[in-house]
Amino acid sequence: MITVWAPDGVGEVRGGDDLADLVLTALEAPLVDGDVVVVTSKAVSKAEGRARASTREAELPGQTLRVVARRGPTTIVRNLLGLTMAAAGIDASNVAAGTVLLLPVDPDATARRIRAAIGERTGTNVGVVVTDTAGRAWRDGQTDLAIGAAGLTVLQSFAGRTDAHGNPLVVTAPAVADEIASAAELAQGKLAGRPFAVVRGRADLVLPAGEDGPGAATLVRPEGADLFGYGAREAVVRALAGRPEDRTPFGAAGSRDELAEAVLTVTGQAPSPDGAALVVTGAEPATLAALAFAFGWTLETTPTELAGHARLLPPTP
Template sequence: MPASSVVSVIPLEGLPELEESDDLAVLLHAAAGRAGGLEHADVVVVAQKAVSKVEGRIVRLADVEPSDRARELAGEGGDPRHLEVIVRESKEIVRSRPPLVIAETRHGFVCASAGVDASNAPGEDVLVLLPLDPDASARGLRERLARLSGVDVGVIVSDSFGRAWRQGTTDVALGVAGIAPLRDLRGTTDSRGRELRTTQIAVADEIAGAAELVLGKARHVPAAIVRGIDVRGGGSAAELVMPRERDLFR
C-alpha cells in the first residue's frame, strides 16, 4: 500500500441541501473541481446522510403507526413512532435500555438505533435511514465520478458509529468501491521478525475517520477527498463486519 509522505484531507464544500433524485455525483464532481480537481487514487468519502437523502431513504413520523414492540422499547421517554422505524430497519435488537436501542441492521452492522437518525434530516419529524445497499451506492458514485473526471478514484460511504469498548463515535465505512477495505498482515513479520498471526488493518474505516475531521453534522460539509494513500483494489464493506462466531460482545 504505497503512500506519499503527506496525506491530505480536502473538504468538498458548497453542496446544496440535498433532495431525492439530486445527481450527487455531478455535485461532488463540481465541488472537487472547486477544490482543485480529482486525482488518480484519491478516495472520495461521502457521508451516509447525503447518499440516503438522494436515494429517498427518509421516513416521516406522521406516516408511522407504532407496534406494541415499539411502544415497549420507547418506554416513557421515547417516541414509539421513532422506535417503530428502528424495529423495521433491524434484523435483531441486540440491547435496549428504553428508549436507547443497539440493533443489527439487515446489512449486518451493529449500531445505535439501526442507523436511524433525525439529525440533519430534511424537516421536523423526519428520520433518515441507511442506504439499502451502501456498497452499491459507493459503486454507482465511483462509476459516475470516473466518467465525469476521467480519473480512477475510490469511494467510501461513511457514518458515525460508537464502539463497545471506547467512548465517543468515529466514522466508519458502510460502503466501499474501488478500494481494498482491509489490509491483511497475517503471515508477515514485525520489525523484530516475529510473525503476525491476527493483524488486519481496517483501512476503509481509518480513511472514513480521517475524512470526518473535516466533515461533521454542524459544518454542512457532506464529503471530502483523502489523498496521498493508494488503496486501490476490490472488496466490500461486508469484510469489515465481525463474524458472529467471533463476536465476544453477544
C-alpha cells in the same frame, strides 16, 4: 503525505440528486488517480429517497434483524446491513422536524455507482467510501466508519509478516476503509454541511479501474463470529430462556474442557467425562441447561440411571 479536505457550499442534498455530479461540482481542484472520495450516508440516504415522515421508534422494528442490548431509551440492534448500531443507524439529525433517515439499502452498490460515474465523466480512477457514525462498545464517543466502499482495499492483512524486531504478525489487519472514514470526518465535521471529502495520499489502496473489490460489507463479522453477540444482561436472559433461534449469536460451541470449567465455577460441582459428554451430580438442572445453551451444548432430557445425575451432550455434527 496524506491530505484530507472537504468542500464547502454543497447545499442541501435532495431526493434524486446525482451524487457524483454534486461531488465534482463542489470540488475546487480536479481529482487525480488514487484519490478516495468519501460520502456520508446521510447524503446518500437523502439522494436515494430514504427519508420518512416518522420516528426512530416507529421505524426501528423494520430495520432490525435482532436486538443486541437495551439500556433505558437506547436500543442497540443488528440492522438489515448486519451492522450493530444504536437505533439501527436511523438518523434524526440535520433533517426536518418529524423526519428520520434510514440507512442506504446497499451502500456498496451506491459506492460502485458513484465511482463509475466519476470515472466516466473525468477519466479518473478513484476509490469511494460511504460512511456512517457509530459508537464503540468500550469507549465513549462516536467515530465514522465505512459502510460502503468501491475500488478500495478495505482490510489490509499483515499476517505472516514480521515487525522490525523479527516478531511474527499473526492477526494484525488494519481496517483501512474505516480509518479513511474517520480521517475524512475530521475535515467534514458534524454541523458544517460538508457531506463530501477527498483523501489523497493512499493510492496504494485504490484498486485498478474496473475492479471494485469486495466492498465494506466484508468488514461485518457474520452472525455468530462476534465474540459479544449480546449485551451482558441480554446474554444472561437469552441463555436462561434457551430459545433455539438465540443460539447463533453465542458463536461456535465451546469445548468440553471449557464447559466443564464453567460448570465448576457456577455450581461448585466438577463434571466427569462420559465419552464425549459430561456427567454432573448435584447441580440444578435449570442452571446446567443455561450453561449448556451458552456453550452450544444440550442438557439430556431423558432419565438417567442414577438420580441426581445430569448429562451434558456436545453439539451434533
